[in-house]
Amino acid sequence: MSSRDSRASGRRQGLLAAGPAPLALIVLGAAVGLLLCAYTNALSREGGDPTQLVYWAGVLLIVVPIAARISMEDVSLRERFALVALFGLSLYAIKVIRDPFLFTFPDEPIHAYNANQAMIHHGLFNGNPILPVTSGYPGLASATSALMSLSGLSSFTAGVILIGLARLLLVLSLFVLFTRVSGSHRLAGLAVVIYAGSSNFLYWGVQYSYESLSLPLLVAVLAAFAEREAGGPKLLRSWAVPIVLGTMAVVVTHHLTSYALVIVLVLLAVIYRLVRSPNPNPWPFAVFTAVLASGWMLIAADNTVDYLDPVFSGAITSIWNTVFGESEARGLFESASTDLVYTTPFVARLVTLGAVGFLFLGFLAGIREVWARRENKPFVWLFCLGAAGFFGTLALRFAPEAWETGNRAAMYLFIGLAFVVAYAALRLIREGPRLLLRRAALLASVAVVVIGGAIAGWPWDSQLAQPTRITADGVEIESEPITLARWIGEQLPRRKFAAADADARMILAPGGARAKTGEALAIKTILEESSLLNWELPSLRGNGLGYLVADRRKVSTDPGRGSFFYVPGSPKHALRPLATMHKFGEVPLGRTYDSGNIVVFDLRDRP
Amino acid sequence: MRGHRDLKWVCVAAVVAALVACLVPWEIVRLLAALPLAVFLPGYAIAAAAFGSQRLDPQRLAMLTLLCGLSLLCLGGIVLNYLPGGLRTVTWALLLLLVVFATARAAALRRGKPDGRRSGWKRPRLRGVDVACVVLAAAVAVGTLVFAYTPLPASKAVGYTALWMLPSKDAADPALKVGLISAEQGRRHYRLEARIGENGKPTRYHLALDPDEERVIEVPLNRPAGKKARVVVSLYDSERPHELYRRVTTWTAGSQPGEG
Numbered sequence: 017m018s019s020r021d022s023r024a025s026g027r028r029q030g031l032l033a034a035g036p037a038p039l040a041l042i043v044l045g046a047a048v049g050l051l052l053c054a055y056t057n058a059l060s061r062e063g064g065d066p067t068q069l070v071y072w073a074g075v076l077l078i079v080v081p082i083a084a085r086i087s088m089e090d091v092s093l094r095e096r097f098a099l100v101a102l103f104g105l106s107l108y109a110i111k112v113i114r115d116p117f118l119f120t121f122p123d124e125p126i127h128a129y130n131a132n133q134a135m136i137h138h139g140l141f142n143g144n145p146i147l148p149v150t151s152g153y154p155g156l157a158s159a160t161s162a163l164m165s166l167s168g169l170s171s172f173t174a175g176v177i178l179i180g181l182a183r184l185l186l187v188l189s190l191f192v193l194f195t196r197v198s199g200s201h202r203l204a205g206l207a208v209v210i211y212a213g214s215s216n217f218l219y220w221g222v223q224y225s226y227e228s229l230s231l232p233l234l235v236a237v238l239a240a241f242a243e244r245e246a247g248g249p250k251l252l253r254s255w256a257v258p259i260v261l262g263t264m265a266v267v268v269t270h271h272l273t274s275y276a277l278v279i280v281l282v283l284l285a286v287i288y289r290l291v292r293s294p295n296p297n298p299w300p301f302a303v304f305t306a307v308l309a310s311g312w313m314l315i316a317a318d319n320t321v322d323y324l325d326p327v328f329s330g331a332i333t334s335i336w337n338t339v340f341g342e343s344e345a346r347g348l349f350e351s352a353s354t355d356l357v358y359t360t361p362f363v364a365r366l367v368t369l370g371a372v373g374f375l376f377l378g379f380l381a382g383i384r385e386v387w388a389r390r391e392n393k394p395f396v397w398l399f400c401l402g403a404a405g406f407f408g409t410l411a412l413r414f415a416p417e418a419w420e421t422g423n424r425a426a427m428y429l430f431i432g433l434a435f436v437v438a439y440a441a442l443r444l445i446r447e448g449p450r451l452l453l454r455r456a457a458l459l460a461s462v463a464v465v466v467i468g469g470a471i472a473g474w475p476w477d478s479q480l481a482q483p484t485r486i487t488a489d490g491v492e493i494e495s496e497p498i499t500l501a502r503w504i505g506e507q508l509p510r511r512k513f514a515a516a517d518a519d520a521r522m523i524l525a526p527g528g529a530r531a532k533t534g535e536a537l538a539i540k541t542i543l544e545e546s547s548l549l550n551w552e553l554p555s556l557r558g559n560g561l562g563y564l565v566a567d568r569r570k571v572s573t574d575p576g577r578g579s580f581f582y583v584p585g586s587p588k589h590a591l592r593p594l595a596t597m598h599k600f601g602e603v604p605l606g607r608t609y610d611s612g613n614i615v616v617f618d619l620r621d622r623p
Numbered sequence: 624m625r626g627h628r629d630l631k632w633v634c635v636a637a638v639v640a641a642l643v644a645c646l647v648p649w650e651i652v653r654l655l656a657a658l659p660l661a662v663f664l665p666g667y668a669i670a671a672a673a674f675g676s677q678r679l680d681p682q683r684l685a686m687l688t689l690l691c692g693l694s695l696l697c698l699g700g701i702v703l704n705y706l707p708g709g710l711r712t713v714t715w716a717l718l719l720l721l722v723v724f725a726t727a728r729a730a731a732l733r734r735g736k737p738d739g740r741r742s743g744w745k746r747p748r749l750r751g752v753d754v755a756c757v758v759l760a761a762a763v764a765v766g767t768l769v770f771a772y773t774p775l776p777a778s779k780a781v782g783y784t785a786l787w788m789l790p791s792k793d794a795a796d797p798a799l800k801v802g803l804i805s806a807e808q809g810r811r812h813y814r815l816e817a818r819i820g821e822n823g824k825p826t827r828y829h830l831a832l833d834p835d836e837e838r839v840i841e842v843p844l845n846r847p848a849g850k851k852a853r854v855v856v857s858l859y860d861s862e863r864p865h866e867l868y869r870r871v872t873t874w875t876a877g878s879q880p881g882e883g
Binding site for chain 1: 771789809
């Protein structure tokens with residue numbers, strides 16, 4: 017090297033040393049990324065139709081710099097750990113700034129109701145009119161009520177903080193788990209970033225719901241298992257404490273996660289046996305978890321089977337019918353809600369398919385890498401099985417009633433896939449010629465995988481915020497369903513209502529009253545038909561319902577879209593025929609509340 | 624716990640946090656106390672008790688603290704559910720204090736005498752330019768949150784007015800409460816007509832409401848007791864005075880809201 021070159025190199029080094037550390041710049045980049053997301057959401061909440069490009073640019077401003085730094089070789093364990101935490105919390109913040117005023121995701125009001133009831137009754141197991149099974153798994157309500165009691169916050173704020181902590185636990189546990197299994201914190205960091213490509217990572221997995229808490233606990237228990245295995249005989253009992261505590265918490269928090277934990281532990285026990293692992297076989301923990309989960313189901317949550325049976329039998333029937341051509345396959349990228357179908361733009365579909373393609377290539381290359389390394393660790397086998405299983409769940413997306421089962425299972429299986437793909441990613445950026453180009457290819461792939469996952473997991477039209485609370489003449493006003501819910505909370509808090517899905521959820525929280533919805537007592541049919549059958553209203557009265565909420569908005573049956581302001585012109589704001597409303601006046605029933613699209617009828621107020 | 628400074632500080636912090644959570648009225652201050660009391664302090668103490676003299680690196684300690692803390696919150700409510708008092712501020716605070724003290728004591732016993740080794744934790748070296756960058760990021764993040772939590776105008780969103788009617792329990796004579804909630808985009812003028820009985824003469828009210836304004840009026844029922852009569856309250860928007868805007872109805876006798 018000439019003296020001029022060495023001087024130039026020295027100047028560059030000097031400039032780099034004087035500038036901010038990469039971590040500090042990445043933190044700043046993440047903050048600016050969040051600002052872009054908040055800006056696009058604000059435009060969307062104003063009722064406009066902003067380009068989603070700015071929003072996705074904000075997401076990428078968080079993801080890409082972190083992925084770039086975390087994949088570098090000369091990064092300390094501490095910095096990688098901080099990057100993983102920043103990654104998890106920043107992506108969680110996107111959901112928080114999307115819905116800053118109240119819970120609008122489908123399951124959130126249901127669980128907020130449980131937490132509010134725990135505060136009112138100073139106890140758990142208070143029942144839930146929409147999703148009774150949630151009352152039998154009170155882990156989330158218990159944790160939220162602790163924060164509510166000690167801080168005086170609402171269930172909304174306490175829930176947002178709690179799920180944030182759960183998200184932090186998820187990414188930290190994934191990092192610890194992947195580091196222990198692979199022996200490389202570089203691979204572990206990359207695997208965590210790739211896990212964000214899971215279709216439920218950005219939105220569904222961080223809604224205020226029991227699974228959003230139980231999945232991180234499950235991953236933390238698995239990480240503790242991996243640590244226990246590596247810790248030697250001296251630490252076996254020490255690691256057993258968090259494992260048992262975490263397992264118990266999973267069992268009382270979510271049914272499916274506890275069964276998933278049983279399955280994982282049984283699989284691990286079998287793999288330990290197959291590979292003749294010298295470490296203690298985890299079968300006692302598998303038995304312990306199975307006994308605990310089944311015991312809890314029998315004693316405290318005996319309606320779990322009634323809840324899960326139709327879901328799984330429906331999924332199996334749907335797969336059968338789709339395979340044998342007895343029913344039409346579900347169209348990909350279509351989000352059907354009542355009689356409205358929402359479609360995804362071509363480019364977004366392309367990104368999602370590209371994500372699946374990259375993941376498949378990564379899977380093949382990763383498996384090859386694992387095979388070449390002669391990896392004999394039980395966890396590596398488990399992850400490879402999970403990765404293969406993920407592609408099986410993709411086929412379920414073609415069956416109309418099985419796609420959700422596949423989508424939910426993918427959250428668990430993606431843990432394995434992320435690990436396997438990280439092997440391939442690390443191989444892609446090994447030392448050698450054209451490293452810069454290969455690194456750029458990796459970052460582009462990561463960007464496609466993360467965005468593609470988000471598009472696959474959440475409807476395109478619902479990626480951005482919709483108006484729930486706006487200002488008019490300098491004061492705040494709320495959407496029709498929310499105003500109704502607050503009015504019910506003030507005037508009729510102890511009454512029971514029959515309502516469409518979205519309205520019923522708002523009546524639960526923030527309303528605080530009880531509401532039934534959907535197929536229960538034929539409420540969906542009663543609300544949608546143009547004339548009434550003789551038995552329908554007496555059936556509602558006989559089941560203790562005092563009021564019926566009729567809503568002309570078609571989106572009222574869609575719990576993810578039905579709680580916002582009415583914006584005319586949008587296809588999702590179509591109205592039902594007036595006859596669906598007038599039929600109640602012909603009975604006649606007293607009209608207690610009328611806000612235009614929503615009318616409340618008093619089922620006992622008759623001539 | 625003599626000599627185990629971390630455990631001593633955990634216990635002291637738990638007591639202070641419990642007192643703040645139970646006694647201070649301001650939510651934000653209580654939250655700053657509630658989070659460590661509910662999650663971090665019990666989580667740390669349980670992890671310390673489980674691992675005794677074994678030093679954990681910061682990554683594993685952070686994961687275990689969160690795992691144990693959140694697990695305790697999930698399970699604690701079930702324990703309190705079956706104890707006198709149930710789930711209340713005081714019972715939660717006492718339970719968490721009990722767990723912190725018991726596990727900190729167990730950790731001290733398992734650790735034995737302090738070995739005098741310094742903690743493996745090294746404070747990161749911070750340069751001015753890094754601190755400036757992080758402070759700027761924090762300012763942007765806080766600004767983003769404030770911006771996100773600020774409701775904005777939405778001219779395309781359709782405003783509405785809600786009309787409701789319920790029996791009045793406060794009035795000395797039988798009466799109905801009729802309420803109007805405006806969630807319109809601007810000030811609106813209304814005409815309200817209340818008609819009792821098919822041939823009754825309508826009583827008219829003229830009202831003007833600003834957005835987010837609510838008005839409740841009492842409509843007296845000047846009817847002989849026992850005879851059922853239909854009450855119809857109609858609302859007209861002054862911009863379209865002949866077009867019915869909202870309507871609520873009831874029957875005065877036997878028209879008490881159901882017990883559903």
